[in-house]
Amino acid sequence: MGFRIAVVGSGAIGSYYGAKLAHAGSDVHFLMRGDLSVVRRDGIFVRGEGENFRIAKINCYNSTSDIGPCDLVIVAIKATSNHDLVDLVPPLLHEETMVLTLQNGLGNEEFLAGHFGAQRILGGLCFIAVDRHSKTEVERYAYGQVILGEFGRPAQPRTHGVGAEFTRASVRCTVTDDLALERWRKLIWNIPFNGLSIVAGEIDTAAIVGDKNLRALTLDLMEEVIGAANKCGHPLPKEAWRKHMERSETMSGYKPSTLQDWEAGKPLEIEAIWGEPVRRAAAAGAKMPRTEMIYELLKKLDQVRRSQ
Amino acid sequence: MGFRIAVVGSGAIGSYYGAKLAHAGSDVHFLMRGDLSVVRRDGIFVRGEGENFRIAKINCYNSTSDIGPCDLVIVAIKATSNHDLVDLVPPLLHEETMVLTLQNGLGNEEFLAGHFGAQRILGGLCFIAVDRHSKTEVERYAYGQVILGEFGRPAQPRTHGVGAEFTRASVRCTVTDDLALERWRKLIWNIPFNGLSIVAGEIDTAAIVGDKNLRALTLDLMEEVIGAANKCGHPLPKEAWRKHMERSETMSGYKPSTLQDWEAGKPLEIEAIWGEPVRRAAAAGAKMPRTEMIYELLKKLDQVRRSQ
Numbered sequence: 290m291g292f293r294i295a296v297v298g299s300g301a302i303g304s305y306y307g308a309k310l311a312h313a314g315s316d317v318h319f320l321m322r323g324d325l326s327v328v329r330r331d332g333i334f335v336r337g338e339g340e341n342f343r344i345a346k347i348n349c350y351n352s353t354s355d356i357g358p359c360d361l362v363i364v365a366i367k368a369t370s371n372h373d374l375v376d377l378v379p380p381l382l383h384e385e386t387m388v389l390t391l392q393n394g395l396g397n398e399e400f401l402a403g404h405f406g407a408q409r410i411l412g413g414l415c416f417i418a419v420d421r422h423s424k425t426e427v428e429r430y431a432y433g434q435v436i437l438g439e440f441g442r443p444a445q446p447r448t449h450g451v452g453a454e455f456t457r458a459s460v461r462c463t464v465t466d467d468l469a470l471e472r473w474r475k476l477i478w479n480i481p482f483n484g485l486s487i488v489a490g491e492i493d494t495a496a497i498v499g500d501k502n503l504r505a506l507t508l509d510l511m512e513e514v515i516g517a518a519n520k521c522g523h524p525l526p527k528e529a530w531r532k533h534m535e536r537s538e539t540m541s542g543y544k545p546s547t548l549q550d551w552e553a554g555k556p557l558e559i560e561a562i563w564g565e566p567v568r569r570a571a572a573a574g575a576k577m578p579r580t581e582m583i584y585e586l587l588k589k590l591d592q593v594r595r596s597q
Numbered sequence: 598m599g600f601r602i603a604v605v606g607s608g609a610i611g612s613y614y615g616a617k618l619a620h621a622g623s624d625v626h627f628l629m630r631g632d633l634s635v636v637r638r639d640g641i642f643v644r645g646e647g648e649n650f651r652i653a654k655i656n657c658y659n660s661t662s663d664i665g666p667c668d669l670v671i672v673a674i675k676a677t678s679n680h681d682l683v684d685l686v687p688p689l690l691h692e693e694t695m696v697l698t699l700q701n702g703l704g705n706e707e708f709l710a711g712h713f714g715a716q717r718i719l720g721g722l723c724f725i726a727v728d729r730h731s732k733t734e735v736e737r738y739a740y741g742q743v744i745l746g747e748f749g750r751p752a753q754p755r756t757h758g759v760g761a762e763f764t765r766a767s768v769r770c771t772v773t774d775d776l777a778l779e780r781w782r783k784l785i786w787n788i789p790f791n792g793l794s795i796v797a798g799e800i801d802t803a804a805i806v807g808d809k810n811l812r813a814l815t816l817d818l819m820e821e822v823i824g825a826a827n828k829c830g831h832p833l834p835k836e837a838w839r840k841h842m843e844r845s846e847t848m849s850g851y852k853p854s855t856l857q858d859w860e861a862g863k864p865l866e867i868e869a870i871w872g873e874p875v876r877r878a879a880a881a882g883a884k885m886p887r888t889e890m891i892y893e894l895l896k897k898l899d900q901v902r903r904s905q
Contacts (some may be wrong), residue, residue, distance in 0.1 A: 488796060488896050490901035502893045511885065577887045578817065585810045586797050593798035 292316060292454065293359040297374070297380045301421040302391050303365030305429060306460065308333045309567075311344050313458035318356045319349040320377065321424070328424050336577035337419075337429030340459075358383040361451060364390040364401065369556035371400050378405060387447060389437070391415050393479060393546065395472055395569065398440040411448060412468045414475050419542050431540060434461035438468030473518035475527055478533045479562050481510035483547035484583035484594025487590065491552070496544030498534070506579070508534070513577045517566060520575035559587050600624060600712075600762065601667040603683070603689045607657075609729040611673030611700050613737060614768065616641045619652050621766035623642035626664045627657040628685065629732070632663060636732050644735030645727075666691040669759060672698040672709065679708050679866040686713060695755060697745070701787060701854065702869025703780055703877065706748040706774050718748035720776045722783050726851050739848060743767035746776030781826035782833055786841045787870050790820035792891035795898065798859070803850030806842070814887070816842065821885040825874060828883035862902075867895050 292315065296307035299321045311317040313334070321328060347439050350356050358390045362381045364374065378388065382405065389411040390397045401409045418430040437452050439445055443466035455462035465471050485497050485507065497503045510531035518525045565586035572578045608631045618684045620643070629636060640653045658664050670689045672682065686696065690713065697719040698705045702786065705861040706720045726738040747753055747758050751774035761772035773779050793805050793815065805811045819838035826833045830896035858865050871892035 341707055489897040492897070492901060500897060503897060506890060506893050581891050582814060582887050585814050587807060589797040589800070589811060593800060 292361065294318065294361045294363060294454075295320065295356050295359040296352065296363045296365060297308070297353070297377055297381075298364060298366030298370075299391060299424070300365060301369070301419045301427055302417070303363065304333060304421055304427040305335065305419050305465035306363065306365070306391065306415070306435075306458075307342050308335045308427065309344075309458040309460055310454065311347070311496050312342055315454060315458065317348065318359065320351075320353055320356065321349045322351060325349050325351065331425045333424075334426045335429070336426070337433075338431075340429070345507075353377050353380040356381060360385060362386060362388045364388060364392060366392070366399070367550075367556060368394060368397055368558045368561040369588070371397065373439045373459075374401070375404055378394060382409075387411055387451065387537060388453065391435075392561065393558050394476070394563075395565040396561055398468070400439055407440060411451065412438060412440060412472065414471055414474075418540075420549065430543065434463070436471050437446045438461050440467040443467070467523075468527065470518075470523045470525065472555055473514065473523045473566075474529060474567055476518075476537055476562070477511050477514045477525070477530055478537070479545070480514050480566065480583070481507040483545040483562055484510070484580075484587065486545045486548040487551050487557075488586045489584060491548065493544050493548070494537050494540065495540035497537050502592075504534075506539055510579050510583075513580050514566070517573070517575040517577050517580075520573040521569050522573075557587060557591055559584065559591065563587065600669065600883055601669040602626065602669045602671060603628065603661065603664050604671045604673060604764075605661070605685055605689075606672060606674030606678075607732070608673060608675070609727045609735055610725070611671065612641060612735040612739075613643065613725070613727050614671065614673070614723070614743075614763075614766075616643045616650075616735065617766040617768055618762065619655070620650055621761060621767065625656065625786060626667065627655060628659075628661055629657045630659060631732075633657050633659060633754065637848055639733045642734045643737070644734070645741075646739075648737070656672055659827065660688075661685050662688040664689060667694060669762075670694060670696045672696060672705070673699060673701070675864060676700045676702060676705055676857075676866045676869040679705065681711055682709070692715075695719055695759065699743075700869065701793065701866050702784070702871075703873035704869055706776070709901065710748055712861050715748055716821065719759065720748060720780070721745045722833075724783075727847075729794055738851065742771070744771050744773050744779050746773040746779060748776060751775070770869065775831075778826075778831045778833065780823065781831045781874075782837060783828070784826075784870070784874055785819050785822045785833070785838055786845070788822050788854070788874065788888055788891070789815040790845065791853040791870055792818070792888075792895065794856040795859050795865075796891060796894045799856065801850035801852050801856070802845050802848065805844050812842075817818045818887050818891075821888050822874070825878035825881070825883040825885050825888075828878050828881040830881075865895060865899055869893065 294317045296303045296319045334343045342477050359381050391413045398410050398412045414436045416432045421427045444464045448464050452462045452464045484503045515525045569582050602625045604611045605628045642651045667689050696717045699721045706718050708717045722744045724740045724742050729735045752772045756772050760770045760772045822834045875889050
């Protein structure tokens with residue numbers, strides 16, 4: 290029997306990377322809740338620059354018990370639904386099963402470690418602009434690379450094994466010895482752009498960097514994140530904002546995932562992206578006044594919206 | 598000839614205080630742009646706890662040339678229309694005319710002083726919850742007191758004279774020797790509440806103080822204002838926030854003027870309430886990161902809204 294992979298969460302991220310792996314011949318099994326008949330009939334189409342393919346036969350299931358034990362579980366649900374994993378994951382586990390979270394923000398590895406054991410847990414950072422148009426169609430607009438790492442320890446042979454699986458599927462993939470550092474590095478982008486895209490009036494990244502005052506505010510936020518990361522023991526260089534800013538200035542306007550969720554009326558990953566960093570920074574004595582303000586505004590905006 | 602008063606700007610503030618003065622027998626002349634026939638026919642009704650009256654005969658005009666020179670010009674237009682005053686005010690001036698701005702925020706006295714001479718200028722702070730329902734009806738929900746002062750100098754005999762005019766009209770009125778200090782003191786309230794009422798999702802003061810996180814953010818903002826005032830040479834005590842917070846906790850939910858403007862699609866007094874304080878603080882080396890963020894968010898929200 291080959292290397293079995295389960296994908297839990299079939300939004301844009303789960304569908305895209307799962308389909309890529311399946312397309313390369315990996316043995317991928319998708320958990321999909323709701324009606325599966327369309328996916329069973331049509332498969333999944335993947336579109337993007339340099340790739341246009343269809344997986345005709347998708348192994349999809351309503352229940353993880355129907356999937357059974359796998360070697361790798363890819364977690365790609367929204368962090369706001371993490372509590373569902375407590376029941377969803379156990380049927381997928383054998384003694385050596387790895388659990389890889391591709392979720393955003395901080396705290397997901399810790400959550401999984403608490404429930405399923407730290408030694409199983411890996412994390413991946415996805416740098417991708419992707420949207421799922423329907424259950425059977427996912428489109429990648431830009432990027433796609435993944436950074437993989439182990440939870441709380443340097444890369445292991447198995448980490449490189451998972452990386453090789455992604456690489457074989459034409460996903461640009463690197464392995465890091467310091468996953469936590471990379472998580473903070475990604476927040477340099479997510480904290481300002483995902484946040485401002487909502488609180489500044491539902492605007493995309495081009496509108497943010499194109500306004501000189503918002504660009505300055507973005508920089509202030511990036512500096513807060515870098516300062517907090519350092520206080521928390523993750524030595525991001527002071528200039529780490531530069532690459533993020535340059536990338537955003539050259540890419541065409543993009544709606545960050547949280548704005549996409551907001552527009553679709555879906556739950557927002559507020560705690561993973563803002564709440565947990567703010568709490569860790571506070572515990573380490575770092576000040577993040579602007580990040581904290583985005584955090585409070587998003588919570589209230591979300592609450593007001595849900596009460597309407 | 599008695600003491601002639603012109604009221605320039607007949608929104609809620611101008612209509613209310615002008616009507617109060619007229620009701621007490623002062624010689625009040627209103628500049629009102631647009632159709633005057635309804636006001637000429639119906640007068641102005643004032644409603645509020647302990648007062649319900651109608652001024653049957655309103656002296657109202659389309660042009661300040663028709664009013665002519667007055668002893669006191671009360672400026673009550675939105676600060677966003679200050680440029681209109683350059684043409685509106687001169688016909689109202691004689692050698693000794695006082696110009697009293699009842700506008701919000703910082704910078705209005707300076708603007709008037711630059712155009713009409715510093716020696717003419719007084720400022721007043723209105724602590725009032727008031728709404729104009731129509732051209733002929735204004736309702737006071739709470740408070741009403743006014744603090745009067747001279748621009749850039751202590752109170753003069755004439756300041757007390759103007760105060761006496763208000764007092765005679767049953768407006769609680771005190772005179773201050775330090776108008777600039779009182780302007781900053783009022784900002785302790787306006788900067789957080791007017792701002793958060795919009796950026797946190799169109800909510801009233803009760804929703805702000807009723808949410809423990811937003812209340813904490815309000816306090817942070819108040820401390821920024823007090824710190825900036827001190828750096829700018831206006832010695833507000835560290836505890837100056839307390840009275841403002843207590844007042845907001847006991848008053849029933851109220852929509853700050855900027856939220857009223859926002860909901861009505863009117864221009865927002867962003868520069869007077871946030872922009873000018875932020876600039877003065879920066880020049881004095883004071884940090885106001887949260888205030889600055891509200892400032893930037895409001896500008897962008899307003900811009901996005903106007904472009905839709």
